[in-house]
């Protein structure tokens with residue numbers, strides 16, 4: 001069954017949504033803890049929690065993020081600005097289930113190979129792409145070819161990938177199913193789909209890719225915009 005990960009992206013202490021992950025496009029949705037608790041109450045099995053300031057290099061929301069993780073009884077995937085021993089230690093110390101590395105996988109391949117070997121499936125790698133070009137530093141800089149990087153990370157034993165089509169992210173235009181199929185064909189590791197989910201039909205389409213390797217789907221804007229409820233989403237993927 002497709003796992004759902006409602007997203008809480010934190011900027012300046014607030015839960016926000018971005019368009020194409022671009023700084024300056026924020027719509028605010030208030031207190032991140034309140035949002036996370038609402039998703040938990042609605043039955044979410046996972047929370048996808050992002051420190052956008054850490055991702056953009058405009059500070060961090062470590063205290064706020066740690067507070068949210070502490071309040072969760074469900075699994076938490078933590079993302080944003082985890083690039084070195086200090087930020088990884090702080091992220092893992094929150095008690096999150098796993099972290100999602102992005103920029104580091106592009107800029108510090110040896111460090112990433114080491115932490116994959118040390119922490120196993122507590123480490124996922126975010127493959128954030130425009131076309132087939134990876135983007136790092138809060139999705140602002142090119143970082144190499146998707147499939148070359150995927151092959152390297154596979155060799156290093158990476159447990160799982162979170163795949164985002166940046167052109168779709170925050171746009172409610174539907175996920176990039178072709179990209180997901182292509183990534184699944186290129187790796188035997190599970191893939192978490194992110195970006196663009198707009199409807200229950202999108203979730204059913206993603207659920208149809210479970211046999212190909214899509215394990216989960218991150219859902220942000222659609223939930224905040226009220227396109228469907230989390231309860232409806234869970235029901236839609238439960239068959």
Ligand SMILES: O=C(O)c1ccccc1NCC(=O)[C@H](O)[C@H](O)COP(=O)(O)O
Nearest residue numbers: 007021055080169170194195196220221
């Ligand atoms: O995850 C990151 O590290 C990140 C960095 C810079 C900008 C955005 C980032 N993440 C955004 C997300 O993970 C979104 O919450 C997710 O893709 C949901 O997208 P959508 O359903 O289209 O709102």
